[in-house]
Amino acid sequence: MPRFAANLSLMYNEHPFLERFAAAAADGFTGAEFLFPYDYPAADIKAKLDAAQLTQALFNAPPGDWSGGERGLAALPGREDEFRRGIDAALAYARVLGNRKLHVMAGIVAKDASRERHRDCYLRNLAFAAEAAHADGITVLIEPINPRDMPGYFLNRQDDAHTIRTELGAPNLQVQFDCYHCQIVEGDLATKLRRDIANIGHIQIAGVPERHEPDLGELNYPYLLDLIDSLGYEGWVGCEYRPQAGTSAGLGWLRPWLL
Numbered sequence: 430m431p432r433f434a435a436n437l438s439l440m441y442n443e444h445p446f447l448e449r450f451a452a453a454a455a456d457g458f459t460g461a462e463f464l465f466p467y468d469y470p471a472a473d474i475k476a477k478l479d480a481a482q483l484t485q486a487l488f489n490a491p492p493g494d495w496s497g498g499e500r501g502l503a504a505l506p507g508r509e510d511e512f513r514r515g516i517d518a519a520l521a522y523a524r525v526l527g528n529r530k531l532h533v534m535a536g537i538v539a540k541d542a543s544r545e546r547h548r549d550c551y552l553r554n555l556a557f558a559a560e561a562a563h564a565d566g567i568t569v570l571i572e573p574i575n576p577r578d579m580p581g582y583f584l585n586r587q588d589d590a591h592t593i594r595t596e597l598g599a600p601n602l603q604v605q606f607d608c609y610h611c612q613i614v615e616g617d618l619a620t621k622l623r624r625d626i627a628n629i630g631h632i633q634i635a636g637v638p639e640r641h642e643p644d645l646g647e648l649n650y651p652y653l654l655d656l657i658d659s660l661g662y663e664g665w666v667g668c669e670y671r672p673q674a675g676t677s678a679g680l681g682w683l684r685p686w687l688l
Contacts, residue, residue: 434460434486436669454481462487471525485528486665491515501534504551504583535583559599572605575613603630635670644682
């Protein structure tokens with residue numbers, strides 16, 4: 430049966446961040462993920478995880494100036510030193526929080542920019558991140574993100590992500606499969622899951638097209654979740670969606686999976 434992690438950046442916004450852990454556990458979640466932990470001391474987050482008996486599944490490395498529109502640094506030439514410092518900071522948090530997966534965002538690239546130059550930078554930075562994370566037993570994840578939600582994002586397609594993973598050959602580099610992003614860009618999710626499951630390190634779900642609860646919209650999640658189970662996936666399924674109303678009130682889709 431899938432193991433579900435509540436995304437505490439998008440869900441439970443009715444509560445202050447550090448109170449969302451207990452709220453998620455009360456609703457039956459056993460794992461948590463979020464975008465970034467860096468506004469809070471790692472020890473404070475760890476205390477909330479432990480009190481709620483939640484496992485930290487995932488968070489992202491520092492993205493650059495998020496409020497200014499940046500969405501990662503890995504594919505941005507000239508920002509290598511900042512990227513490396515960010516990886517060091519992320520690994521320091523992971524050592525405390527206990528997660529074994531770290532998502533590294535590629536970044537926004539101008540339309541007229543040299544794809545080859547940015548790709549070369551991306552591969553160099555990913556190689557650094559994977560090597561740095563290896564000592565802590567942490568897997569680095571790269572995630573294709575749809576250009577409707579994030580225009581200009583460097584990585585959009587699952588096949589491109591797996592080509593990069595193969596090219597680098599790092600044993601602790603895998604691909605994050607977000608069903609929402611993949612449906613918008615490519616569709617044919619079941620075929621891609623069957624094709625790539627051996628190298629998928631984390632899965633996320635949300636309804637398409639509005640990114641609400643997974644029982645709203647065009648995707649058949651009961652079918653997809655059964656398929657993921659049948660393929661032997663043992664990782665977390667992150668619930669990275671924006672609740673249509675209150676978070677707890679919208680969890681009817683989850684309850685059959687908790688029985």
